[in-house]
Amino acid sequence: MSLLEVRGLQVAYGGIRAVRGIDLDVPEGEVRCLIGANGAGKTSTLKALSGLLTPAAGGIRYDGQDIVGIPPHRLVRQGLAMAPEGRGIFGRLTVLENLQMGAYSQTGSARIQSSLERVFELFPRLAERRRQTAGTLSGGEQQMLSLGRALMARPRLLLLDEPTMGLAPRMVSAVFDALRLIAGQGVTLLLVEQNARMALRLANYGYVLESGTVALQGTAETLAEDPRVREAYLG
Amino acid sequence: MDIFIQQLVNGVVLGSIYALVALGYTLVYGILGLINFAHGELVMVGALVALSVVRTLSPLLPGLPGWVLALLGTAVAAGVCALLAILIERVAYRPLRHAPRLAPLITAIGVSIALQNLAMVIWGRQYHSVPPLLPAASHQFAGAAITEVQILIVALAALLMAGLIGLVHRTRLGRAMRACAENIQVAELMGVNVNAIVVAAFVIGAVLAAVAGVMVSANYGLAHYHMGFLLGLKAFTAAVLGGIGNVGGAMLGGLLLGIMESLGAGYLEDLSGGFLGSHYQDVLAFFVLILVLVSRPSGLLGERVGQRA
Numbered sequence A: 001m002s003l004l005e006v007r008g009l010q011v012a013y014g015g016i017r018a019v020r021g022i023d024l025d026v027p028e029g030e031v032r033c034l035i036g037a038n039g040a041g042k043t044s045t046l047k048a049l050s051g052l053l054t055p056a057a058g059g060i061r062y063d064g065q066d067i068v069g070i071p072p073h074r075l076v077r078q079g080l081a082m083a084p085e086g087r088g089i090f091g092r093l094t095v096l097e098n099l100q101m102g103a104y105s106q107t108g109s110a111r112i113q114s115s116l117e118r119v120f121e122l123f124p125r126l127a128e129r130r131r132q133t134a135g136t137l138s139g140g141e142q143q144m145l146s147l148g149r150a151l152m153a154r155p156r157l158l159l160l161d162e163p164t165m166g167l168a169p170r171m172v173s174a175v176f177d178a179l180r181l182i183a184g185q186g187v188t189l190l191l192v193e194q195n196a197r198m199a200l201r202l203a204n205y206g207y208v209l210e211s212g213t214v215a216l217q218g219t220a221e222t223l224a225e226d227p228r229v230r231e232a233y234l235g
Numbered sequence B: 001m002d003i004f005i006q007q008l009v010n011g012v013v014l015g016s017i018y019a020l021v022a023l024g025y026t027l028v029y030g031i032l033g034l035i036n037f038a039h040g041e042l043v044m045v046g047a048l049v050a051l052s053v054v055r056t057l058s059p060l061l062p063g064l065p066g067w068v069l070a071l072l073g074t075a076v077a078a079g080v081c082a083l084l085a086i087l088i089e090r091v092a093y094r095p096l097r098h099a100p101r102l103a104p105l106i107t108a109i110g111v112s113i114a115l116q117n118l119a120m121v122i123w124g125r126q127y128h129s130v131p132p133l134l135p136a137a138s139h140q141f142a143g144a145a146i147t148e149v150q151i152l153i154v155a156l157a158a159l160l161m162a163g164l165i166g167l168v169h170r171t172r173l174g175r176a177m178r179a180c181a182e183n184i185q186v187a188e189l190m191g192v193n194v195n196a197i198v199v200a201a202f203v204i205g206a207v208l209a210a211v212a213g214v215m216v217s218a219n220y221g222l223a224h225y226h227m228g229f230l231l232g233l234k235a236f237t238a239a240v241l242g243g244i245g246n247v248g249g250a251m252l253g254g255l256l257l258g259i260m261e262s263l264g265a266g267y268l269e270d271l272s273g274g275f276l277g278s279h280y281q282d283v284l285a286f287f288v289l290i291l292v293l294v295s296r297p298s299g300l301l302g303e304r305v306g307q308r309a
Ligand SMILES: Nc1ncnc2c1ncn2[C@@H]1O[C@H](COP(=O)(O)OP(=O)(O)OP(=O)(O)O)[C@@H](O)[C@H]1O
Pocket: A013, A016, A017, A018, A036, A037, A038, A039, A040, A041, A042, A043, A044, A045, A085
């Protein structure tokens, strides 16, 4: 049984069906990725998984439990966290306050302090800028903050929505290095990415989403070799 | 010169009260983008509940010192207003959280009218005189007279505002409130129960409104069912003047509006050659509101609207 099991998931905005019945599985300890063009329904899928959107149909099981209808603030207490698209940094809060918000679901100051030290170890730049207003960070630093903040919740399953969006190539590799470390610590990842090449290198299994349906799926190696994937996403 | 100082003192007293009420508008607006037009009525409810408590208790416990009575009245008023705010949020606003903006606005006006009428049924249409519970002694200050009640009003308002700033900037609840003000969805992803934060904002605003209601009635010695309406509109003006959604702005806007109004009341007649009397002071507030909305809609300390993610 996988940590996350999605069956026949549908998401609709009014009459518009953005996700049209998809199945996903994310086994514990794995990194899986979801790739697809703009508007394919990737963000809509993640929002449904994290509880921000209620699915129009379909089932979501996390850790064996049906989680449809459970609000995000309760899911994060069960270890299901998400770093949202566009980073979602609290620009007027300081870096430290953003990280403290990440630990909002956690109790015990010693535990939170040790999470903080782990995040600062992973992203030393954040430690240097802890007193700075987060809105003044560069795009890459904000992305680090978004990841660090998600880790403060000590997730078991972390949903990542395009963590390299708008970053320079050097920052993109830095983010992927960090993700590799996070995965190495045993956190299960479901990664949404436009950068299919890097995503398929990190993940062991991938799904290709097209117009709200899973067009292709398979191990990262098979997908990376697939002519359709090569043409559309690896160009 | 003496008039100037005197009006300045009066303005600071009035402004402190406006500031406390303005904070209630700004806290809720900051998080939900909702203008809670019923907020002013809580000032009225606070004043009248406190008055009823004092009237009930003073014959029962004749030995009780005035300040204890005042404190008890204020505490009960704060509790009643807090419960009322929770009820209003739950029944009138929460179901409309995702409705178009006009819907909760109209609801707010409806709630305001309902509260006024309810108060009229309970307390009648007449003006109630508020017994002087606190020393009415007056002190000379730079050529102006200031009563002990007024000193108490300003000191208590300053204390409450300092406490609120501490709460917003130094506590977990305050941090969550600021996070919600920036991005509710992300705050929810972090584990924040947004409804609880919204309720907290309503409750804090209601307690401040209740205290403000006691202050107004103590300062003027009067209370009646209609007193919250104009005061609420003026405090809203103060919040807009300072930059609605901004806590420091509500304080600054309240103080400035109080001072402008008092000075206006003192000088309007002279300045206009007798054309406009001091009773035009109420108009002044709305003149300020229009001026701010036209020239600087984000207010003095507010950030540009549209920054909200
Ligand atoms: N709030 C909304 N209201 C209406 N339609 C929406 C909304 N959000 C998304 N959509 C539509 O749903 C479809 C899927 O959008 P979604 O954001 O899930 O795509 P995506 O795969 O994340 O795209 P991108 O790579 O650009 O982030 C799109 O056609 C989009 O226009």
